[in-house]
Amino acid sequence: MIEALQFGFMRNALLAGLLVSVACGVVGTLVVLRRIVFLSGGIAHAAYGGIGLGFYLGIDPLLGAIGFSLLAALGMGLVELRARQRADTVIGAMWAIGMASGIILLDLTSGYKADLMSYLFGSILAAPGSYLWWMLGLNLLILALVALFFKELLATSYDETFAITRNVPVEAIHLAMVGLIALAVVMMMRVVGLIMVIALLTMPAAIAVQWVKNVKWAMLLATGLSALFVLAGLWLSYSLNLTSGATIILVAGVAYLLSLALSRLRRASAPRGAPAA
Amino acid sequence: MSPPEDRAPLIALRDVWAAYDQSDVLENVSLEVYDRQLVALIGPNGGGKTTLIKLLLGLLTPTRGQVSILGGRVERARAQVGYVPQEIRFDREFPVSAWEVARMGRLGRRGLLRPYTAQDGAIVEEAMERTGSLHLRHRPIGELSGGERQRVYIARALAVQPRILLLDEPLSNVDPEARAIIQALLPELSQQMAIVMSSHDVGAILPHVHRVGYLHQRLLYYGPPQQAPETIRHTFRCPVDMDCEHCPCPVCAGEEHVQEALA
Numbered sequence: 001m002i003e004a005l006q007f008g009f010m011r012n013a014l015l016a017g018l019l020v021s022v023a024c025g026v027v028g029t030l031v032v033l034r035r036i037v038f039l040s041g042g043i044a045h046a047a048y049g050g051i052g053l054g055f056y057l058g059i060d061p062l063l064g065a066i067g068f069s070l071l072a073a074l075g076m077g078l079v080e081l082r083a084r085q086r087a088d089t090v091i092g093a094m095w096a097i098g099m100a101s102g103i104i105l106l107d108l109t110s111g112y113k114a115d116l117m118s119y120l121f122g123s124i125l126a127a128p129g130s131y132l133w134w135m136l137g138l139n140l141l142i143l144a145l146v147a148l149f150f151k152e153l154l155a156t157s158y159d160e161t162f163a164i165t166r167n168v169p170v171e172a173i174h175l176a177m178v179g180l181i182a183l184a185v186v187m188m189m190r191v192v193g194l195i196m197v198i199a200l201l202t203m204p205a206a207i208a209v210q211w212v213k214n215v216k217w218a219m220l221l222a223t224g225l226s227a228l229f230v231l232a233g234l235w236l237s238y239s240l241n242l243t244s245g246a247t248i249i250l251v252a253g254v255a256y257l258l259s260l261a262l263s264r265l266r267r268a269s270a271p272r273g274a275p276a277a
Numbered sequence: 278m279s280p281p282e283d284r285a286p287l288i289a290l291r292d293v294w295a296a297y298d299q300s301d302v303l304e305n306v307s308l309e310v311y312d313r314q315l316v317a318l319i320g321p322n323g324g325g326k327t328t329l330i331k332l333l334l335g336l337l338t339p340t341r342g343q344v345s346i347l348g349g350r351v352e353r354a355r356a357q358v359g360y361v362p363q364e365i366r367f368d369r370e371f372p373v374s375a376w377e378v379a380r381m382g383r384l385g386r387r388g389l390l391r392p393y394t395a396q397d398g399a400i401v402e403e404a405m406e407r408t409g410s411l412h413l414r415h416r417p418i419g420e421l422s423g424g425e426r427q428r429v430y431i432a433r434a435l436a437v438q439p440r441i442l443l444l445d446e447p448l449s450n451v452d453p454e455a456r457a458i459i460q461a462l463l464p465e466l467s468q469q470m471a472i473v474m475s476s477h478d479v480g481a482i483l484p485h486v487h488r489v490g491y492l493h494q495r496l497l498y499y500g501p502p503q504q505a506p507e508t509i510r511h512t513f514r515c516p517v518d519m520d521c522e523h524c525p526c527p528v529c530a531g532e533e534h535v536q537e538a539l540a
Contacts, residue, residue: 154381
């Protein structure tokens with residue numbers, strides 16, 4: 001691994017992994033607590049439409065992805081607010097429509113498109129230096145938004161009804177939240193690919209929430225875990241010559257299952273607190 | 278002594294109807310609640326107690342009639358209304374402490390982009406002290422018992438510094454210790470604010486209740502508990518799960534009978 005760091009692309013990959021972990025830990029924790037994993041999956045896949053649009057228009061696919069996934073996120077967020085009964089069905093449809101339009105837009109684009117698979121399955125090693133600056137900027141934006149609206153994000157995640165009675169603008173907070181997911185998704189797609197974004201977004205946070213009883217600490221722990229998984233995954237993929245995105249996800253998945261088993265064990269060995277309500 | 282009713286009521290419902298999916302849950306309900314009154318809403322499950330509380334919070338809009346709180350619209354006035362919900366769904370793993378939950382009562386007082394202040398902290402501390410939950414403040418909310426959590430939720434509502442306190446079934450699912458604390462606290466609080474609580478069993482708190490409202494889609498009785506018709510007074514002593522076989526309520530006894538008694 002050390003000798004690998006002589007390569008610029010490897011250094012970039014490590015930096016990208018660390019940067020993505022911040023978004024992952026902070027946004028992922030909120031996604032897990034608000035139980036909007038499915039919605040996040042929808043945003044991640046619909047973002048592919050933005051990649052297609054970027055190629056079609058001849059602009060940076062990253063820009064296309066940011067715009068498109070923000071729009072898709074707002075659309076899905078509104079659906080969830082307005083049509084609660086069948087929200088999951090509508091989100092499922094938007095998920096597929098987003099992806100399909102990406103594929104069709106790419107069909108309509110002539111020229112060399114070898115880069116495509118890297119958006120689907122991740123290709124952290126091919127991340128250009130400019131990408132790192134984008135990630136840094138998006139991270140700062142995410143951190144600023146979460147810090148500014150932390151008390152509202154926490155209150156609406158814990159008890160939305162009570163927040164409404166306090167006149168918290170819960171709908172605006174919800175839409176800001178899906179916007180944050182869109183930004184995180186765009187950052188992560190280069191690292192693990194759109195298809196697996198949802199796993200890296202949720203697994204470190206799910207582990208953190210099992211062990212830490214404070215949201216800010218959970219965000220911090222999730223960030224650390226995510227960094228650990230990305231680095232461990234990268235190292236494994238380098239030494240065993242495996243696909244980096246999938247290796248990262250498998251590392252995270254094994255850790256998640258271990259944590260799940262350990263926390264069950266802990267609960268079984270030390271029964272305390274109230275009986276189930 | 279019942280508090281005076283010569284000033285403007287804090288809560289006024291006029292001919293209010295409410296429905297879920299077109300089926301009426303409340304019909305033609307009118308009532309007034311004055312400052313420092315302790316009001317108990319009773320009646321069978323599905324009788325509309327929770328619905329009425331939702332109307333008072335603006336969580337539900339009446340299909341007909343008018344709800345006025347502090348002389349104005351609910352959405353504006355609810356900043357001064359404290360609310361203790363009936364616990365239904367709850368994520369035990371949610372990483373939040375009792376203190377953080379109680380502090381959410383300060384949300385409406387600190388708008389967007391404004392952090393909680395030391396003054397908020399002092400108010401939350403006092404509210405937790407009053408409900409006997411201050412010693413729980415560092416504990417994760419999910420590790421508390423039902424009664425401990427209920428006290429934290431009452432502290433959260435008191436942290437609002439409300440003029441009106443609404444409690445939905447505050448005495449169900451709590452241990453005897455919490456029940457005793459809450460039963461002692463409510464009469465004390467009613468000397469400072471108006472309180473509307475829904476409850477299956479008003480038993481021990483009854484001597485302190487100024488108005489009792491019997492809801493079964495319609496408000497079959499609203500007035501001092503002592504003057505309630507016998508069929509309704511009978512239900513005061515009913516166990517938590519009101520069950521018509523062992524404890525016939527006015528409705529199973531025949532509504533006409535109640536109407537007669539009310540006339």
